[in-house]
Amino acid sequence: MSLESNVPKGALAEKWTNYRSKMNLVAPNNKRRIEVIVVGTGLAGASAAATLGELGYKVKCFTFHDSPRRAHSIAAQGGINAAKNYQNDGDSIYRLFYDTIKGGDYRSREANTHRLAEISLEIIDQAVAQGVPLAREYGGLLANRSFGGVQVSRTFYARGQTGQQLLLGAYQALSRQISNGSVVMHNRHEMLDLVKVDGKARGIITRNLLTGKLERHAAHCVVLATGGYGNVFYLSTNAMMSNVSAAWRSVKKGALMANPCYTQIHPTCIPVSGEYQSKLTLMSESLRNDGRVWVPKNMEDVMAIREGKLKPTDIKEEDRDYYLERRYPAFGNLVPRDVASRAAKIATDEGKGVNKTGLAVFLDFEAAIQRYGNSEAISKGIANPSKDMIRKMGKEVVKQKYGNLFQMYEKITGDNPYETPMKIYPAVHYTMGGVWVDYNLQTNVPGLFALGEANFSDHGANRLGASALMQGLADGYFVIPYTIGQFLADEIRTPMIDNNSEEFVEAEKAVAERIDQILSIKGDQSVESFHRRLGKIMWEYCGMSRNAEGLNKGIQMIKDLRAEFYRDVFVPGREDDFNPELEKALRVADFLEMGEIMMADALNRNESAGGHFRSEYQSEEGEAQRNDADYAYVAAWSWDEGGNHQLHKEDLVFENVELKTRSYK
């Protein structure tokens, strides 16, 4: 299969503008007769559904949550990037584009990334107009902060709740369309399959999670905005219900899963505390603006801290290894996520981990507290401030900046981060890979689109902080509303799709059989226990560092686990009832396949790039080593019912940036 990216011709900076002006349109009277299904109501889904509704399409929107407002976009903390250059610090669309390409280790499509940078400006305007309370300066204008991998301040934020506020903005826009009838909302409906008619995506099969009833929903096209697959790892910063099923079912119906091995491990999460742990909590990257990452230099100190004989604050300055500042003086604590995570792994692999499990490093705010305290003293004109006074004032400033994050940390761990450094460790956070899409965000299945984290398009092998919100909203508000017309302009003569056609009936039957099969196994092990085991395999063999041997072993282990699942899983309850265990079982069944394709992709990619680190391919200093000659391509995988997967390549063409070894030194 040849993969056509459909990137328009012309100069990089003009592609999108020119393309938009010449694109096929659907007239308003025809829009009224065209139905669009949007699955998912996170930033991408809600913004797409709302905007398509505003344009006049008949939109049917689906979420498995009880309300569209609960999608996991809500948990994003730190911020959203935009090349507004409000800070006058040299930012520009090109710089945002370049930072994103470079941050992604040169594995993303130039044209998509540039479009993202262009649109970033409009997103902020739109959000503010919707009433999103982004942070402001005293003069009433918008404030910015810095994020990893970047040397300008371009991140807009809303305290530590940027995702929540942006999602509520999109949710409100969606609610407005629901109230005027242009969007019909289906809450508590989970997509369990894609329906294709004559090769085109024409509908979905859903399960009403309250009654268990299977439903057939038809439309002229289907838009997936169903998020990432990080929960393959069981422990991740994703929400408990985040899953890959909608995307994976589409892959099984012919779509392709692109770059599945690119998973982002976020460096600042609260470490695992025990076996019962159900999820990991992220501490926003923005903390690295002021927090310094360190481990003790001497093993004796490490042991003393683990045993509780020494407190972290007892370790003298010269006995601390601020390893990010040491290794990467130019970016210091603000290196990109993949780099920071790997550095933490190196430190703990050397045995320097500072908690009982040996899997934690310190994130220390003392220097920031002192610095802010001193500058407060100066600004208040206090001549000889006491140490206590400086700390007090410094803590106040830190509290204003990160108060809710500090509070959250204390709630979870019971430690007070104003007095003792936070303990952090990397955790799975985001997946750069996803359903393969072209420039129009259309998959290789005509009429099937994928937006936001669900697609693979803009971040390459690593995503920079505060770019996920940007991409989700760019896709939903400003890309799909245009590009969907490229497909739908040819569909204006297509009558309403009949959901009683053979294809729909067949698809529904297949779903019912799959549910019956899982319920009838009646084995002895819970779904949760399988998921936990899958997660351990993934983390062990396809986590922060991978190698061929481990991946081969991991693939076999997943295959065995999958066989065991279908032999011995126990799912209580009935199919025609509210049954969260059944929902989970169907999702884990798909993760058990997704995990394998991730490993296959990781095994195929004989290089280290961004979130994919193969221990065989590293420099002497332990930095990732790309292989641009052989692997500058998108690896898109198909998967047939028999579990056979096949690789399809889309070569990445770089016309504007020169491929370089990333350096943050």
Add this chain to the structure above:
Amino acid sequence: MKLNLKIWRQKGPDSTGGFETYMVEADEHMSFLEMLDVLNEQLIHEKKEPVAFEHDCREGICGTCNMVIDGRPHGPQQGTTTCQLHMRAYKDGDTITIEPIRAKSFPIIKDLAVDRSSFDRIIQAGGYISVNTGQAPDANAIPIEKDQSSRAFDAATCIGCGACVAACPNGSAMLFTAAKISHLALLPQGKVEHTKRTSKMVAQMDKEGFGMCSNVEACEVECPKEISTDNIARMNRSFLGSIFGSEG
């Protein structure tokens, strides 16, 4: 630690429910929901139906989790959702009673899960700013005073969990409704539709069958985002304004 749990079990919306008692072994570092996970694993192991409860992000922001623990929504800790409540708040041998939210407008689905779609309908009635995608002026075109913006933010932090309704002896949703009205009213962008929005949202709130605020203010105490009842006063004020100040 060993805990006795008294949990409300109810098969479906129309069945009558009752309390069942369970024993569970927990660890002080567990979150409350992880403790329930342990119980459910135990039940599944015994081939019994696990306790249905709703949860998702488990970091206190999605608003999905919502149970009432010993008579208090989200349990005893102020400013904390159930998922953020950790077992170190309890001690060995404690008995914990867990119930679903009780309110007519939040019918029980099963066990501890309730239907809160009435909140969505209140927002749909007018809890938005009518701006289409692409119509927006430059984000810095209208400066907003920092404190004002911060007050709007305080109201906007609502996670729609329903703890306010759960805590209210009247089953009133006024804190929820008022928080959204306030969030938008405090911003210049939201002022334009403010009057209409207030009357539409209040009308929908009434239609959903929520009770009336008698200023008990338990909602403010139980709100995991500590949203102030100042907002209710603001809503009352703007409701009066919408009646007597408008020509419609």
Add this chain to the structure above:
Amino acid sequence: MWIINFLLSSIGRKIIMSLTGLFLCLFLVIHLLGNLQLLVDDGGEAFNSYAYIMTHNPLIKFISIANYFFIGLHAVVGILLYFVNRNAKGSSYAVKTKDNASIASKNMALLGSLILAFLFIHMGDFWLKMKMAKWYPDADWLPLAQSEALGHEVIDLYVRVTTAFDNIWLVLAYLIGQLILSFHLWHGFASAFQTLGLRHKKYTPLISGLGKAFAILIPLGFAIIPIFHYLNILF
């Protein structure tokens, strides 16, 4: 019509409670000021004259009718809201918590009903008997006294009051009545302002302070009267 819609809306009904409540607070002040004349040691001259004026001046008569109306409205709407709210709540929790609100605020309907019951006793004791004087001019339980100020005979309500408070049970009933009133006002006073939307960082502390003072001082003022007379008899 808009006014009907307004009055039937949730906030509209609360505002009825608020405005009637505030009016009744004002009434309490006037009533107390008048009643404090019972403490004047003049054999009832001041109080009896005051009582006569209060029942014979047309303006005050009109205000008193309004007052009865507002008491009725406050009670009827209050009871109605109680049932509407109880219905909205459905069932209550197995574990009752005291940690999230004051006892007074959660029991306004009960407190209000008890106050209403107290009002009936109170009216039966004094007001009704005074009214009945019209029909039973010769009854010996309604003596007459000469009012110096008005220059004619008036009903000697003073004697009626002072003799009533010979009864320790009645005194106790009045004291309990005032205690209940105090609780009701403890929440009600500031609550009325909140309902009207009169809340501001700068003056809300004043309102709630005033509300607490009001809730203590007014019932205390009323309570002094039975105590004073009971003690008067004792010593």
